[in-house]
Amino acid sequence: VGRTGPQRGYLLLYQPPGVRAEATGQIGDWVRLALAPGVEAWAHRDSIEFLPEGTPIPESRITYIRTRKNERGVQVRVPLRQRLPYNVEQSVNPQMLTLNIFGGVSDTDWIRYDSDDNIIDQIRWRQPQKRVYQIKVNLRQKQQWGYDIFYEENTLVLEIKKEPTFRGTLKSSVSGLTFMIDPGHSHDSGAIGPTGLKEKDVNLWIAHKLRKILEEHGATAYMTRYGHEDVALYDRPRKAREHNADILISIHNNALPDGVNPFVNNGTSSYYYHPQSYPLAHAIHKRMVKNLGLPDHGLYYGNLVLTRPTQMLAVLVECAFMMIPEQEAMLRTRGFQKRCAESIYQGICDFLKNESDH
Numbered sequence: 297v298g299r300t301g302p303q304r305g306y307l308l309l310y311q312p313p314g315v316r317a318e319a320t321g322q323i324g325d326w327v328r329l330a331l332a333p334g335v336e337a338w339a340h341r342d343s344i345e346f347l348p349e350g351t352p353i354p355e356s357r358i359t360y361i362r363t364r365k366n367e368r369g370v371q372v373r374v375p376l377r378q379r380l381p382y383n384v385e386q387s388v389n390p391q392m393l394t395l396n397i398f399g400g401v402s403d404t405d406w407i408r409y410d411s412d413d414n415i416i417d418q419i420r421w422r423q424p425q426k427r428v429y430q431i432k433v434n435l436r437q438k439q440q441w442g443y444d445i446f447y448e449e450n451t452l453v454l455e456i457k458k459e460p461t462f463r464g465t466l467k468s469s470v471s472g473l474t475f476m477i478d479p480g481h482s483h484d485s486g487a488i489g490p491t492g493l494k495e496k497d498v499n500l501w502i503a504h505k506l507r508k509i510l511e512e513h514g515a516t517a518y519m520t521r522y523g524h525e526d527v528a529l530y531d532r533p534r535k536a537r538e539h540n541a542d543i544l545i546s547i548h549n550n551a552l553p554d555g556v557n558p559f560v561n562n563g564t565s566s567y568y569y570h571p572q573s574y575p576l577a578h579a580i581h582k583r584m585v586k587n588l589g590l591p592d593h594g595l596y597y598g599n600l601v602l603t604r605p606t607q608m609l610a611v612l613v614e615c616a617f618m619m620i621p622e623q624e625a626m627l628r629t630r631g632f633q634k635r636c637a638e639s640i641y642q643g644i645c646d647f648l649k650n651e652s653d654h
C-alpha cells in the first residue's frame with residue numbers, strides 16, 4: 297500500500313505483488329517511492345522487497361490498449377513490460393474512470409474496442425507529465441457498480457462491473473441482487489451503553505433483520521458473521537468480494553471519542569468513500585433520519601475499511617448512539633431494531649428506483 301506520507305492518507309490503494317517503483321528515501325519504517333517527478337508515495341518497509349542497486353528505474357512503453365467483454369462486465373487491458381504502480385480515480389459526472397500508470401511512456405498507436413461491449417463509451421490516453429501515462433475511460437453507465445484492478449502477468453487489467461441483473465419486474469426491487477451485510481465488531485465489543493448493552497450484539501440483531509427482509513424480497517444476502525464468531529476487520533470486505541456482492545452494508549452504532557460531548561453531537565449518520573456509493577448512502581441516510589426520528593448526525597465521506605472496497609457499492613451506517621441512555625434503551629427493543637433494518641431496506645429501494653427513473 298503506497299500512502300501520501302508516513303501513516304497518512306492513501307495516494308494509491310493496495311498494489312499487487314511484483315509492482316516496481318524507485319525508492320528514494322526512508323524515514324523510520326517508511327520508504328519514499330518516486331513515482332514521477334513531483335509524485336511520491338510512502339510504503340511500509342515490510343511490504344517492500346529491495347532490488348539490487350543499479351536496477352534501472354522501472355518504466356514501460358505502452359503501445360496498445362484493448363477492451364474485452366466478459367461475464368462480469370468489461371476489461372480494459374494494458375500490456376506493460378513490467379508491473380508498474382498505478383492509481384484509479386473515479387468520477388460520476390460524467391461517469392468516468394481515470395487510470396494513472398507511473399513509469400508509463402506513451403507510444404500508443406492502437407486502442408481496440410470489443411464491439412460486443414456496451415459499458416465503455418470511449419477511451420482516451422495522454423501523457424500529462426513525464427512518467428505519468430493516463431487513460432480516461434468514459435462510461436455509458438448512469439450508475440457505476442464497481443471496478444477491480446489487477447495484473448495478469450504484466451498486463452494491467454481494469455475490470456468494470458456491469459449493472460447487476462434485476463430479476464424482478466420492477467427495477468426498484470432488490471430481487472436478483474447480492475448483498476453482504478456486515479454486523480460491526482465481534483471480538484471487540486464496539487461501543488458499550490450506560491447499562492452495558494454491547495454494540496456488537498445490537499449490530500448483529502439489526503443485520504439479521506435486514507438479511508431476512510432482503511431475502512423475503514428475492515435478494516441473496518450473506519453476512520460477514522452470523523453469530524459471535526470473530527472476524528478480522530480486513531476479512532470483512534474480502535468476504536464481500538468473494539461472494540461477488542453488489543452492495544455491502546456495514547451496520548454500527550455510535551460512540552464518540554473522548555472529549556466530544558455526545559449529548560450535543562448524536563443521532564444517525566452514514567458513510568461512503570467512493571463516488572459510486574454516494575447516491576446509495578444518501579438514499580439510506582435520508583430514510584433512516586426520517587424513520588428513526590433521531591437527530592441527523594450527518595452523511596459523511598469517510599475513509600474506512602468497510603467503505604473502501606471498489607468492487608461494489610459500500611455504505612456504513614451508525615443507526616443510533618449507544619452512549620445516550622434513551623437511544624440505548626431504544627436499541628434494546630425489537631421494534632426499533634426492525635425499524636433500523638426497514639429504513640436501510642427502504643433506502644436501498646429508493647436508490648434503485650432513482651436509478652431506473654433516469
Ligand SMILES: [Zn+2]
Pocket residue numbers: 480481486487495548549550
Ligand atoms: Zn462500531
